[in-house]
Amino acid sequence: MQFKLEKRPRPSQAMLYLTPVAAVVLTMLIGGAIFSLIGYDGMGAVREIFLTPLTNSYKWQDLGIKAAPLIIIGVGLAVAYRANVWNIGAEGQYVMGGVFATGVALTTYGVTGWWVLPLMAIAGIAGGAAYAAIPAVLRTRLGVNEILTSLMLTYASVQLIYYLVRAPWKDPMGMGFPQTRIFSEAARLPTIIPGTIVHLGVPIAIVVALLVWFVMTRSLFGFQIRVVGAAPHAARYGGFSENRTIWLAFLVSGGLAGLAGMLEVAGPFQRLVPGFPTGYGFTAIIVAFLGRLDPLGVIFAAIVLAITFVGGELAQTTIGLPAAAAGIFQAMMLFFLLAGDILVRYRVKRVVHQSAEARA
Amino acid sequence: MDANLPFRLQLSGITKQFPGVLANDRVTFSVRPGDIHALLGENGAGKSTLVKMIYGIMAPDAGEIAFDGERVEIANPKQARKLGIGMVFQHFSLFEALTVLENIALGMDASIRSRDLEARIREVMIAYGLNLDPRRIVATLSVGERQRIEIVRALLLNPKLLIMDEPTSVLTPQEVEALFKTLRQVAAQGCSILYISHKLHEIKALCDTATILRGGKVVATCDPKQETSRSMAERMIGASLKDIKKDPNRTFGEPKLIVSGLSTKAEDEFGIAVEDVGFSVRAGEIFGIAGVAGNGQNALLDALSGEVLGENSQAITLEGHPLGLLDTTGRRKLGLCAVPEERNGHAAVGDFTLADNSVLTARDRLKMVVGGLIDSGAARTYTGRVIAEFAVKALGPLSMASSLSGGNLQKFIMGREILQRPSVLVVCQPTWGVDAGAAAAIHQALVDLAAAGSAIVVISQDLDELLTLCDTLAVINEGRLSRTLEVGEASIEELGLLMGGVHGTPEQVSIEAGGGVAVQA
Numbered sequence: 001m002q003f004k005l006e007k008r009p010r011p012s013q014a015m016l017y018l019t020p021v022a023a024v025v026l027t028m029l030i031g032g033a034i035f036s037l038i039g040y041d042g043m044g045a046v047r048e049i050f051l052t053p054l055t056n057s058y059k060w061q062d063l064g065i066k067a068a069p070l071i072i073i074g075v076g077l078a079v080a081y082r083a084n085v086w087n088i089g090a091e092g093q094y095v096m097g098g099v100f101a102t103g104v105a106l107t108t109y110g111v112t113g114w115w116v117l118p119l120m121a122i123a124g125i126a127g128g129a130a131y132a133a134i135p136a137v138l139r140t141r142l143g144v145n146e147i148l149t150s151l152m153l154t155y156a157s158v159q160l161i162y163y164l165v166r167a168p169w170k171d172p173m174g175m176g177f178p179q180t181r182i183f184s185e186a187a188r189l190p191t192i193i194p195g196t197i198v199h200l201g202v203p204i205a206i207v208v209a210l211l212v213w214f215v216m217t218r219s220l221f222g223f224q225i226r227v228v229g230a231a232p233h234a235a236r237y238g239g240f241s242e243n244r245t246i247w248l249a250f251l252v253s254g255g256l257a258g259l260a261g262m263l264e265v266a267g268p269f270q271r272l273v274p275g276f277p278t279g280y281g282f283t284a285i286i287v288a289f290l291g292r293l294d295p296l297g298v299i300f301a302a303i304v305l306a307i308t309f310v311g312g313e314l315a316q317t318t319i320g321l322p323a324a325a326a327g328i329f330q331a332m333m334l335f336f337l338l339a340g341d342i343l344v345r346y347r348v349k350r351v352v353h354q355s356a357e358a359r360a
Numbered sequence: 361m362d363a364n365l366p367f368r369l370q371l372s373g374i375t376k377q378f379p380g381v382l383a384n385d386r387v388t389f390s391v392r393p394g395d396i397h398a399l400l401g402e403n404g405a406g407k408s409t410l411v412k413m414i415y416g417i418m419a420p421d422a423g424e425i426a427f428d429g430e431r432v433e434i435a436n437p438k439q440a441r442k443l444g445i446g447m448v449f450q451h452f453s454l455f456e457a458l459t460v461l462e463n464i465a466l467g468m469d470a471s472i473r474s475r476d477l478e479a480r481i482r483e484v485m486i487a488y489g490l491n492l493d494p495r496r497i498v499a500t501l502s503v504g505e506r507q508r509i510e511i512v513r514a515l516l517l518n519p520k521l522l523i524m525d526e527p528t529s530v531l532t533p534q535e536v537e538a539l540f541k542t543l544r545q546v547a548a549q550g551c552s553i554l555y556i557s558h559k560l561h562e563i564k565a566l567c568d569t570a571t572i573l574r575g576g577k578v579v580a581t582c583d584p585k586q587e588t589s590r591s592m593a594e595r596m597i598g599a600s601l602k603d604i605k606k607d608p609n610r611t612f613g614e615p616k617l618i619v620s621g622l623s624t625k626a627e628d629e630f631g632i633a634v635e636d637v638g639f640s641v642r643a644g645e646i647f648g649i650a651g652v653a654g655n656g657q658n659a660l661l662d663a664l665s666g667e668v669l670g671e672n673s674q675a676i677t678l679e680g681h682p683l684g685l686l687d688t689t690g691r692r693k694l695g696l697c698a699v700p701e702e703r704n705g706h707a708a709v710g711d712f713t714l715a716d717n718s719v720l721t722a723r724d725r726l727k728m729v730v731g732g733l734i735d736s737g738a739a740r741t742y743t744g745r746v747i748a749e750f751a752v753k754a755l756g757p758l759s760m761a762s763s764l765s766g767g768n769l770q771k772f773i774m775g776r777e778i779l780q781r782p783s784v785l786v787v788c789q790p791t792w793g794v795d796a797g798a799a800a801a802i803h804q805a806l807v808d809l810a811a812a813g814s815a816i817v818v819i820s821q822d823l824d825e826l827l828t829l830c831d832t833l834a835v836i837n838e839g840r841l842s843r844t845l846e847v848g849e850a851s852i853e854e855l856g857l858l859m860g861g862v863h864g865t866p867e868q869v870s871i872e873a874g875g876g877v878a879v880q881a
Contacts (some may be wrong), residue, residue: 010763218736220729223719230712231705236667237698238720239689 005346015344020290020297023336024050024304030336031329035321044319049311049329052318059314061196063306065268068205069094069260070302073284075212076256078293082216084229085249089135089150090257091281092157093128097258098265099160100127102180102272105187105265106169116186121262128258129251131157136250140243146250158277165272179273189267201263206299208256213295225249257281283309286334305330366429368393368552369414369521374423376409383409385576386423391521391569396543396553398563398584401573402596402795403766407556410573411523414554415447416440428520438469446514447523452506456499463498464513484515488542503652504535511542522546523554528562530653533823533856540566558596559824560589574598597796604803604828607811612831613643616815617696617784622675622684624663632656634663637841639834641784641815646806648830649819649841652859656839657819658701661788664817665698666691678784693724695783699773701792701819703766707773710762714754715739717761718746718776725780742779750775751801767798774802778809785809788819803829823855835859 028046036042053059073090080087087093101124108116134153138144162178171181189199216222228235228245235242260280265272287305291297312326367390376384384406391397401407412418414425416434425432427443434440437447454463461478468477481494490508498506507527514522524543528536543566547553555567563570563584570584572595580595594600618640626633634656641647651657662668664676666688673684683691688698700706708717719739723729728738743757752772754764761769770791777785790806791799806829810816819836820826826833827847835842835858842858 218733220723220732220734223716223734227709227712227720231709233702233706234709234720237665237688237700237706239666239687239692241687 003348003350005342006349008345008347011344016292019340019344020292020301020337023290023333023340026336027329027332031332035325040321041319045315045321045325048315048318048321049308049326051311052314053307053310059310061193061198062310063303064198064202066306066309067299067302068201069264069280070284070287070305071205071299072201072208072260072263073253073257073281074287074291074298074302075209075295076253077284077288078291078295078298079212079216079225080249080253081288082229082293083225083245083249084232085139085246085253086147087132087135087150087250087253088147088285089132089152089154089281090253090284091277091279092150092154093131093254093257094261094264094281095154095157095161095277096131097124097128097261098269098272098276099157099164099261100124100258101262101265102164102169102183105183106180108184108187109181110184112184112186114186117189117266120187120266121259124258124262124265125255126258128261129255131258132250132254133247136247140246154277154281161272161276162274165274169272171271180271182271183266187266188270189263197268199263199267201260201267204263205302208259209295209299212256216295221248257284283330286330286337289334290337304333308333365393367391367426368395368428369554370426370429371410371414372424372426374410374413374420374425376406376413376418377421378409382576384413384420387573387576387578388423389571389578389581391552391554393520393552394547394550395569396547396555396567398567398570399554399556399573400558400560400563400570400592400596402558403793404795405573405596406576407573408525409576411447411525411554411556414440414521415445415523441469441517441519444518444520445523446517446519446521448507448510448514448525448527450526450529452510454498454506454509457497459495459497460492460501460509461494463509464494464516467513468516480516481512484512488515488545490542503530503654504532504538507531507535507539511539515546519551521552521554523556525556526558527555528557528559529821532652532859533852535856536562560584560592561824563592564589572596593796599797602797602800602804604800604807606807610644610811612645613813615640615642616679617641617817618677619664620675621672622663622670624659624668624670626659632659632839634659635839637663637836637839639841639844641817643783643813643815644810645832646810646816646818646830647844648826648833648847649817649836650823650826650833650855650859651819651821651836653821655836655859657788657821657836659839660836660841661698661700661786661819664696664786665700666696667700688721689724692721692780692782696786697721697777697780697782697784698786699777699788699790701788703769703773704762708761708769710760712761713758714747714761714764714772715743715757717772718743718757722776722780725782743776746772746775746779749779750805767794770794771798771801774805778805781809781812782814784815784817786817786819789821790818791820791822791825799825823852 028050032042032046035045053063073094077087077090101120104120104123131153135146135149138149139146165178165180169180171179173181189201191197191199192203224240224245227238228240228242232242265276269276283305287298287301290304291301308326308329315321315325316323370390372388374384374387387410399407413420416436416439425434432443461474461481464481465474465477478494485492490512492505492508527539531539543553557563567584570582571578572580572592574596584592620638622634622637624634632655637660639647663670666686670684673682675684677683678694678696681694683694683696704710715736719728719734722742726738726742728735740757746752747754750771752775753768764772774790790802806816818826818829830847832844832846833850834844835855837859
C-alpha cells in the first residue's frame with residue numbers, strides 16, 4: 001500500500017487560520033508527552049512555558065520587550081517571504097543594525113540631543129539593509145540562492161562583533177571585558193511605563209506592523225510583492241520587474257531587522273556585547289510563518305513565541321528544565337505548522353497498488 | 361465489416377466520479393472491428409477520462425468493458441496492450457537524445473533483440489507507408505515525425521484497437537492528410553480506431569461513426585458523413601451555434617502597429633527566438649499569425665507585449681510612437697494590450713481575486729492607483745463591468761480567479777483587456793481549451809473591437825479560427841514570419857507548406873474566403 005498527496009481543489013479558508021492554533025496545541029500535547037517520557041515533569045513544563053508567563057502579571061513586561069524585536073523582524077520577513085525571497089539571514093541583518101547604531105552611539109558619546117536616537121535608527125536600518133543587499137546582489141546578478149548566502153553572512157556578522165568589542169570599540173574602563181562602554185543618556189531608549197523595563201521599542205513595533213499591514217494590503221508596492229511571489233510570470237506580464245522586487249524585499253526585511261537591532265542595542269543592552277545576537281532573527285522566521293505572513297498575524301505569533309522565551313527561562317529555575325527546552329518547543333511549533341499546511345493544501349490518498357504481473 | 365462478429369469494444373454504463381464532478385455518467389457505446397470511431401466532445405466532456413479507463417490508467421467506478429465479446433477488467437496499460445489495445449497520446453514520451461530505434465526499444469514490454477526489432481520496425485513502416493529512418497536521433501525530427509514513432513510503437517503490437525488522442529493538434533495540414541492515409545490503411549486491415557477530437561471536418565473526412573459526449577454523457581451516436589459540421593457542433597455544445605457577425609463592407613484605416621526587424625534572443629537553449637519579424641496592422645484589421653506549436657509564437661507575444669525587450673526602439677511602433685524599449689506598463693499606457701496563451705499564472709493569478717487580477721493589467725488605463733495606493737472600489741467596479749459585459753460566470757469581483765472554469769477565466773481575461781479599449785490588442789490562442797459557446801463570444805468581441813477601429817493581432821495554432829476571424833494572415837516557422845497573405849487568397853496547401861509541412865503529401869484542400877475550411881478526403 002502506498003500513499004500519495006493529492007492537491008485539494010479549494011483549501012478550506014477556516015483551516016488556513018486554524019492551523020497555527022492547532023500547531024500550538026499539538027506542540028503543547030506532544031511536547032509535554034516527550035518531556036514526560038525522558039523523565040521531566042512534562043505537564044509542568046507545558047504549564048511553565050505556555051501558561052505561567054500569561055498568568056503571572058509581573059512577566060507581562062518581559063513579554064512586551066521580547067515580542068517587540070520579533071514583531072519588527074517578523075513583519076519584514078513576512079514581506080520577503082510573500083515575494084518568494086527566502087531571506088534566512090535576518091539574524092545577521094539584526095546584528096549589523098546593532099553594530100551601525102552602536103557606531104553612531106559611540107561617535108556621539110557624551111553628546112546630548114533628541115536627534116541621537118533617530119540618527120541611530122537610521123544607521124541601524126541602513127546597516128541591516130546594506131547587509132541584506134549582499135545576498136540581493138548575488139541573487140539578481142549571479143543567480144546565487146539567497147538561502148545559503150544570507151544564512152552564512154549571519155556567522156560573519158557575529159565575528160565582526162567579536163572583533164569590534166575586543167579591539168577598536170572596547171570599553172577603556174571595562175577592565176578588559178570584551179564590550180563597549182555603556183551608551184550615554186541620549187543614545188538609550190527611554191522606558192515608557194515608569195517602574196517597568198518596557199521601552200519605546202514596544203509601541204514602535206506595533207506601529208511598524210500596522211504600517212506594513214497597510215502597505216501590503218492597500219498599496220501598489222504590496223501588490224507588486226504579492227504578485228511576484230504568487231506568479232512571477234504574471235508579474236512580468238503585469239509590468240513588475242522580478243529583480244527590482246527581490247531588491248525591495250531584501251531591503252525592507254534587512255532594514256527592519258536592522259531597526260530591531262538598533263532598538264535592542266539602545267534598549268535592553270545599552271552597549272554592544274558579544275552576547276548581542278540572541279537568535280531573534282531566527283525565531284522571527286517561525287513568527288512570520290506562524291503569523292501566516294500577515295503583519296497583523298505576526299503580532300500574535302510574536303507574542304506566542306515571546307511566551308515560550310519567557311516561559312523557558314521560568315522553567316529553568318522552577319522545574320529545572322534545560323535551557324534548550326524552549327527551543328525544542330519553538331521548533332516543534334514550526335514543524336506542526338508546516339506539516340499542518342501540507343494537509344490543508346493536500347489530502348492524503350491511498351494508492352491501491354496493482355501488481356501488473358499478478359493480474360495479467 | 362461482418363455484422364456477425366462480436367463488437368471489438370463494448371462499453372456499458374461506464375461511470376467515473378471525481379471530487380466535485382461526474383466525469384463519465386453511464387457511458388454506453390460500441391466499436392465494430394475495423395471501424396474508425398470518433399469520440400467527439402468539448403474540453404471537459406469526459407473523453408480523456410473515458411479512454412484512460414479503456415487503456416487501464418484509471419478504473420471505472422461502475423460499468424463494464426467488453427473486448428471482442430468478452431468481459432474484461434483492465435487493471436493497467438500493460439494489460440491493455442496484452443489485450444491488443446494501443447494508444448497514441450497527445451503528448452509524446454520520447455527521449456530526445458536517443459534514436460528512434462532506442463526509443464521504441466525502451467517502450468517495449470518484452471525484451472527483443474535490437475536487430476530483430478529494427479527489422480520489424482522497417483516491416484511496419486513499409487506496410488503502412490510510414491517514412492522514417494529508425495537510426496535518426498529524435499531531437500532532429502519534426503513533430504509529425506515524432507508522432508510516427510508513437511504510431512509505429514503502437515502498431516508493433518499488432519493492436520486490435522488503436523486509440524488516438526487529439527493527434528492532429530500539432531500537425532500541419534499536409535501531415536494530417538498523411539496521418540489519415542495511414543489510419544485508413546490500419547482500419548482496412550481490421551484494427552478498430554477510437555479517434556478523439558473536437559475538429560469536426562477531420563471527423564467528417566475520416567470516421568465511420570461518431571459518439572458525441574457532453575458533460576460526461578453520451579448525447580448522440582451518428583454517422584458523421586451524414587451530418588453537417590454544424591449539426592454535430594450543436595449537439596456537442598448542446599445549444600445552437602452563433603455565427604460571427606462581420607460587416608462585409610468593412611474598411612481599414614492607416615497602419616496602427618508597424619513591426620519591422622524585430623528580433624529577440626532565445627530565453628534558454630531549447631527556446632526559439634524571433635528573427636527579423638516584420639508586419640503591419642491597420643486600424644480595423646485583424647491580422648492572424650498561424651503556425652505549428654513551438655515555432656516562436658510565445659517569444660513573439662512576449663516581444664510584442666513588452667515582457668521581453670528588444671534592442672531597437674523603432675522595431676515596434678504604434679501610431680508612430682516607438683515602443684521597442686518600453687516595458688508592458690509603458691506599452692499599455694500608449695494603447696497596446698496583450699493576452700498570453702497561458703491563463704493560469706501568466707495572464708491571471710489564480711490565488712488572487714478577479715478585482716486584483718484587474719489591477720494587474722488595467723491599473724493605469726483605468727486609474728486604479730492613486731498616489732501609490734490601490735483604489736479597490738475602482739478595481740471592483742471595473743471587474744463588475746467585465747463580468748457583466750462578457751457574461752463571465754463568477755460570484756462577483758471578489759471571487760478567486762482559480763474558482764472559474766477555463767472558459768470563464770478566458771472570457772474574463774479577454775474582457776479585462778478589451779474593455780480597456782486598446783488601440784492595438786495582441787492575443788495568443790484566445791480560445792485554447794475554451795468551450796464553443798465561450799469561443800464564439802470571444803471571437804465576436806474581437807471582431808467588434810476591430811470594427812471600433814482597433815488593430816488586432818491573433819496568434820493561433822488553430823487555422824480554422826484564423827480563417828474565420830482574420831482579414832490578413834502570415835505564418836510563423838522557427839521564429840521567422842512569412843509574407844502577409846490576404847485571407848481568401850491563401851490556400852490551406854500554401855499555408856501548410858509555410859508552416860514547414862514539407863514532409864506530407866499535399867491533398868485536395870480548399871478554403872472559402874473568410875469562412876470555413878474544407879478538407880476533401
